[in-house]
Amino acid sequence: MSTLKDKISKDALQKQAGEETYQSGRHYFLADRVKIVKFTTEEIQARVFDERIHLVQVLASETEDNGIELVCDCGQNGRSFCKHKVAAGLAIIARTDGVPVANLASLQQKRQAAAQSNADQASTATPIFAQRAARANVRRLKPWESFVEKISANRENGEALFVPVFYLEARHNQWVLHAKKARYRKDGELGKVTDLAETDAENLSLNEKEKFALSYIAARSESVLRSVYQSRSAPTAGYFRPGAESGMLFDMLRHSRIFLDKTLNTYNKSVRFSPEKGRVRFRLVLNGGEVECKPFLLWAGVEEAVADHLYFLSANPIWILRENTLICIESPADPQPFLPFLEKNFALNIPKQDVSAFLQKLTSHADFARDIELDERLEVVDVIEEAVPRLYLKEQAGNLLIELRFGYGAHEFQGKTATEFGYKADRSRNRVLRIHRDVEMERECESLLRQTGAVAVKSGTFSTKPEETVAWLLDQANRLTEVGFELYGVEAVESFKVRRSMPKINIEVSSKIDWFDLKLMVDFDGIQVSLKELKKAISAGNPYLQLSDGSTARIPDTWLQKFKHLMQLGEADEENVKLSRAHVTLIDALSEQADEVHTDPDYRTFLRQLNDFQGIKEVPVPAALNGTLRPYQKTGFHWLKFLQDYRFGGCLADDMGLGKTVQTLTLLLSEKEKGVDKPTLIVSPKSVIFNWEQEIAKFAPQLRALRHEGLERKRDTADFADVDVVLTTYGILRRDITFLKERPFHYVILDESQYIKNPTSLTARATRMLHSEYRLVLTGTPIENNTLELWSQMAFLNPGMLGSQRYFQTAFVTPIEKHSDDATAGFLQKLIFPFVLRRKKEQVEKDLPPKTESIFYAKMLPGQEKLYTYWRDYYRASILNAIEADGLARSRIAVLEGLTKLRQIACHPMLIDPDQERSSGKYEAFIEQLDEIVAEGHKVLVFSQFVKMLTILRQHFDKTNTQYEYLDGSTQNREKHVRNFQENKDIKLFLISLRAGGTGLNLTAADYVIHYDPWWNPAVEMQATDRSHRIGQEKHVFVYKFITKDSVEEKVLELQRRKQQLADNLISTERAFFKQLTKEDIQSLFR
Secondary structure, three states: OOEHHHHOOHHHHHHHHOHHHHHHHHHHHHOOOEEEEEEOOOOEEEEEEOOOEEEEEEEEOOOOOOOEEEEEOOOOOOOOOOHHHHHHHHHHHHHOOOOEOOOHHHHHHHHHHHHHHHHHHHHHOOHHHHHHHHHHHHHOOOHHHHHHHHHOOOOOOOOOOEEEEEEEEEOOOOEEEEEEEEEEOOOOOEEEEEOOOHHHHHOEOOOHHHHHHHHHHHHOEHHHHHOOOOOOOOOOEEEEOOOOOEOHHHHHOOOOOEEEOOOOOOOOEEOEEOOOOEEEEEEEEEEOOEEEEEEEEEEOOEEEEOOOOEEEOOEOOEEEEEOOEEEEEEEOOOOHHHHHHHHOOOOEEEEHHHHHHHHHHHOOOHHHHOOEEEOOOOOEEEEOOOEEEEEEEEEEOOEEEEEEEEEEOOEEEEOOOOOOEEEEEEOOOOEEEEEEOOHHHHHHHHHHHHHOOOEEEEOOEEEOOHHHHHHHHHHHHHHHHHOOOEEEOHHHOHHHOEEOOOOEEEEEEEEOOOEEEEEEEEEEOOEEEOHHHHHHHHHOOOOEEEOOOOOEEEOOHHHHHHHHHHHHHOEEOOOEEEEEHHHHHHHHHHHHOOOEEEOOHHHHHHHHHHHHOOOOOOOOOOOOOOOOOOHHHHHHHHHHHHHHHOOOOEEEOOOOOOOHHHHHHHHHHHHHHOOOOOOEEEEEOHHHHHHHHHHHHHHOOOOOEEEOOOOOOOOOOHHHHHOOEEEEEHHHHHHHHHHHOOOEEEEEEEEOHHHHOOOOOHHHHHHHOOEEEEEEEEOOOOOOOOOHHHHHHHHHHOOOOOOOHHHHHHHHHHHHHHOOOHHHHHHHHHHHHHHEEOOOHHHHHHHOOOEEEEEEEEOOOHHHHHHHHHHHHHHHHHHHHHHHHHOOHHHHHHHHHHHHHHHHHHHOHHHOOOOOOOOOHHHHHHHHHHHHHHHOOOOEEEEEOOHHHHHHHHHHHHHOOOOEEEEOOOOOOHHHHHHHHHHOOOOOEEEEEHHHHOOOOOOOOOOEEEEOOOOOOHHHHHHHHOOOOOOOOOOOEEEEEEEEOOOHHHHHHHHHHHHHHHHHOOOOOOOOHHHHOOHHHHHHHOO
16 A cells, blocks of 8 residues: 555655745744644645644545645645645655555545535625636635635725624633624714625625734634534634734734624724733742742833733734733733733742742743843842853754754753843752843854854754755854854764864875876775865865765865866876976975875975075076176076976066066077077067167177068068077067967067967967977066966966966956955965066165155146036046946946046146146146256156147147157157167157056166156056166166146055055955946045
8 A cells, every 4th residue: 555655755845846935835844833633544634824824635636546636725726836735745744654645535535525515605606706616626715715705805896885893802711803794884983783794795895904814713713613614604703712823813903993892792892902012021029938920011101910800812922902902012922921820810929949940941931031020039149151152953854953052151041032131940059040141142143053044943943955954064064163153963963974074185296207196195084085086076166075984074175276276287097196397386285284295305306496496506607698697687597597497488577677688688698508509589569679689789799689570571480590589579470470380499588478468369379379499478567457467478388387268267367356365366376486586676676776756746727626626526426326327347437437537637638628728737847847857967757648648748848949759659660769868968858658668668868757647557657667767777766756636646646555566466366456446436536
């Protein structure tokens, strides 16, 4: 014989209901809101307590032979699988253990009888009820429900003739609520009271709340108690036990007509609802050898003893009837502790030795602990201890239940609504212990528990979704214990067996010719995890491991990311991971936190050389070098030779002006001395290719150099055979890549390698197509704006070292730039550290002349200030409105537009309107200062990002017959202009566009640098300044920033300081300037 377990299962319930409905029903079940009222082979029924009570029945299936289905009276049958069915189904599963399924024939008869009863109703119904009765076969309405449905159908035309009235009878052991109807007279008064009838539907005015109340009353009427299915009388009187029903009934009737009259036909006493809530307080008074406990009502400013003139009606909230007034009790909500007083003439006498036990039991109801007064003569001891949150785990019906409790020394309380005091009995000394509870801390702990995904199923008890329980035990429970929670009962949860201990991790490293073999051993409490299982979990992005004993363990977060890097960057087989020698720092990072590490001497020597240059052999500087290397430059040369020994590519990232070019030429001279006959290809921006020619002629004249650019260049590599160095530009490289990629070079060197910062650009892709034995990049700013720029350069230098672009984006760029993950930034820094040599000027300042930086503030002229104020107010309003409407991300273009216009006005109003007659305070101050500097014989570099501003300056100098040099992005033959400024003593000024001339130029003849307008990124300004303050400069360098007072330029300076970390650090969690602007930043900029 089949059993109910064969017919009803959790899987089936979940599938039919859907996840959300299933979880709602499951919580009803766990909260004990289901009661099975019939469980026989003839009939199965359950009641589910929602806002109203719902009946769920087991009936024979209409569509499946020998099948059953759950039917609920909530009205959702045929449309969806409701939460009441889920709750009832789970209760039936918990009740069932091999019990035979109910007699299907009997269930089928029940269905047919219900259908026939509804059909009978339909045949005698009025037309307005015909459709409702026809649907009743689907909904299976009980008679009282059908009755409520019928009288609730308000008349469509005309006015209602009757209104509902309710009569309240109150006794201490029972109260009754009668539903009647009264004729509504033309004078607005109520007429005769009569019983409700089904034919009242067209004439009865019934609102939704009254409909609910009527359903509530009818469900508890005597007719229902006698037989739901047999009585045909109108169920219009609800019989209730004190404290057994929800106070929501009176909330529904707050605006209805309620009377007190036992004859049920007059309106002598109208019931009113008190606008003020009340409280109930317990007072314990010592009286001889006993203690008398009496409850008192505090209401409307008056305190009175609870006596037989007060009637306790409902719960949650408690409603009390006092004469003809209904009073809602604010606290407590549960009336159960009151009930003994109803039987004891509203007072309890407790032996003195039992008082502490009585209080302990009474105050287990959290509400009552708030309102207790103790006689001062009672021995009460105050206990003040630190609260400790505790979680007790248990399993129920395949679900995890979490009970929250709080320990105070030797005492413990349930984590229900916290109260200021808790009481415990000290029986040995016959005294009361009053424990001071930390209410705020208890609430905070409950909030923390809820934040982990635990859902309250009843006060103080929580649960998790079954599919999330293992993750909760391994993740969220650990987070809670880290902040002070104590956890009990994990071992008793059999269905969710986990190992919460940290794994033991051992590493063995052995050196091979060009790689390292890494053996990784992971152990949880003696249970080994194979590399294959580990790789499978990591590849799936799953931190959980299924161990051989059936338990589940978690890879700690500190290891998870490192394992991901290991699997992505290495080649894993069944036992070992094969790693390139370039990944030695990855192995080192893994080893730092391993429990045991075993390495061989070759690995240790190699790591030491990479980390701190210890053991790197010193190579003689080539005799052909026409000059002397400074100590740090010699170190750089030795580092380049070390990378060459291991065939690594490297990034020489010294600050601008520290001699990256001469260190590179020293390397190439060293290679020539070795007899290398392959040429080296040097790719640089067009603006600095002539600088390479000059530096080769100055420091390495023995190197034969060929300039491969211009229209006269050959379209093949035939001339490359007889030279040591080929100089070309990034633009020529893109155009000539088809034949350049076929020519093998000794070195490919990229100068100003930020030109390949976009890995998908044609330039970056062309550089990766070149063939050479060694690769080198030179840059003062490996990262200008985002971390992906680093990947692009490393992909050229050491392909595969940082994985694929997609992996790098996910593993590094997103955490660093979007989440400001300093740990990930630090890990990436460690990975690339051996292959990037970066020295700052501060480290070698003894080799450079001093540099003085000053800020010169200028006030706006009146007309300029008026124009600035107008546009500032305009953009502030429009941009903030755009942010509100479209969000900050979509408004950044508008922000940039507004900031640019304000900066232009701060420079000179003519930048936004060439016809402006207004002048600029900054412009006039700049001309005045510049005249003084030039008059003293100094040479000056003037930088501006606005070419139009440089044009205004040129117009002034042309009028005053002042000689100057000029360079912007359109300037041809740059070397001619640079040489003229450097060598011509009569030319004191060089006007330079910041972006066009901020890098690659050697302008040491200047000892003054003026930034006419500040740039967003301070690193760009530093690069421009370094055109003068660099190796070869012998004079003190003065740097001026001209700032317009009370303008956006001042705000930019403040934001520059916040960007300084991006300029100082190779890798930073700071984002690009505009990406990191907040709404508050924008409000400040436009203030």
